[in-house]
Amino acid sequence: MSGSVTITYKNNSPESLPFLWLQLDQNIYKLSSRSVAATTPTGGRWANRNFDGGYTISNVALIQAGKSQKAQFDVNDTRMRVDLPQPLKANGGSIQVQVDFSFSIPEYGTDRMGILNTKNGRIYEIAQWYPRMCVFDNVLGWNTLPYMGQGEFYLEYGNFDYTINAPAGHIVVGSGELLNPAEVLTPTQLARWKQAAGSDKTIILRDLNEVKIPLPVRKRNA
Numbered sequence: 001m002s003g004s005v006t007i008t009y010k011n012n013s014p015e016s017l018p019f020l021w022l023q024l025d026q027n028i029y030k031l032s033s034r035s036v037a038a039t040t041p042t043g044g045r046w047a048n049r050n051f052d053g054g055y056t057i058s059n060v061a062l063i064q065a066g067k068s069q070k071a072q073f074d075v076n077d078t079r080m081r082v083d084l085p086q087p088l089k090a091n092g093g094s095i096q097v098q099v100d101f102s103f104s105i106p107e108y109g110t111d112r113m114g115i116l117n118t119k120n121g122r123i124y125e126i127a128q129w130y131p132r133m134c135v136f137d138n139v140l141g142w143n144t145l146p147y148m149g150q151g152e153f154y155l156e157y158g159n160f161d162y163t164i165n166a167p168a169g170h171i172v173v174g175s176g177e178l179l180n181p182a183e184v185l186t187p188t189q190l191a192r193w194k195q196a197a198g199s200d201k202t203i204i205l206r207d208l209n210e211v212k213i214p215l216p217v218r219k220r221n222a
Contacts, residue, residue, distance in 0.1 A: 002102035005130045006063070010094045013136055016087035020095075021142045025128035026103045027078045028110065028147055029053035034077055035148045043108075046149030051106045055131070063096035071097070078147040080131065099131045110149045132156075171206060 011017055028035045031052045039047040060071045060082060072083040088095055105124060107115045112127030128147075133156045135143045143154055166172050178184075181193050189205050196203035 001105060003130060004098065004100045007097045007133060008094065009097060009133060010092065011088045011090060014090050016090050018087045019084055020082045020097065021134035021144050022080045022082065022131045023134055023147065024055050024075065024078050024080050024131055025147045027054040028149055029106055034146050038148065046110055048106055048108050053104050053106055056102045057099065059100040061098045063098060079144050101131060
C-alpha cells in the first residue's frame with residue numbers, strides 16, 4: 001500500500017527543537033530490525049523472518065508559512081529523525097511535516113497486521129500504517145525507544161483525518177466517523193446508516209451483493 005501523511009506539529013514545550021522524531025512502526029518487518037534480531041530462528045509473535053518489508057520513504061518535506069522544502073532525514077530502525085533548517089520555537093511554534101511512503105503488507109505480521117485468506121477472499125488487517133510523531137515530554141525529552149512489537153504505545157494526542165482509496169469489491173472497516181456516507185453508500189445503505197445512528201442494535205449496512213466501486217472514504221478520529 002502507499003500513502004501520504006501531513007502532520008501539523010505544535011511545540012508546546014519550553015525548549016526549541018532543532019529536529020523532530022517520528023515513529024516508523026512498519027520497519028519492524030525489515031529483516032535488519034531489532035525485533036527480527038530478537039526473534040528465534042523459527043520466528044515468533046513479534047516478527048517474520050521470511051518477509052523483508054518496512055517503509056519505502058519517497059519524500060519528506062517541511063511546510064511552514066505556506067512554503068514547502070525538502071527535509072534532511074535519517075532512518076534508524078523504527079525511528080526517523082527529521083532535521084529542521086531553523087529550530088522550532090518553544091511555547092507554540094508550529095510546523096507541518098509531509099511524508100510520502102509505501103510498504104508491502106505481510107501475510108504473517110504481528111498482532112494487528114497481516115492477511116487472512118478465506119473462502120470468500122482475503123481479509124487485510126492494517127495497523128501502525130502511517131508515520132507518526134514520537135512523544136517529547138518533560139522527563140526524557142524525545143522518547144525514541146524502537147518498536148519491538150510488544151506492549152502498548154506512548155503517543156501524542158491529536159486529531160486524525162484520513163482518506164482511504166480501496167479497490168472495487170472491498171469493504172473498509174475503520175475507526176472514527178465516516179464523513180462522506182452519501183458518496184460511498186447506496187440510498188438503501190444510507191437509510192440503514194441513518195437507522196444505525198439511532199439504534200443500539202447492530203444494523204448491517206452492506207452485504208456481498210451490494211459492493212460497488214467505491215469513492216474515496218473520508219474519516220475523522222478525535
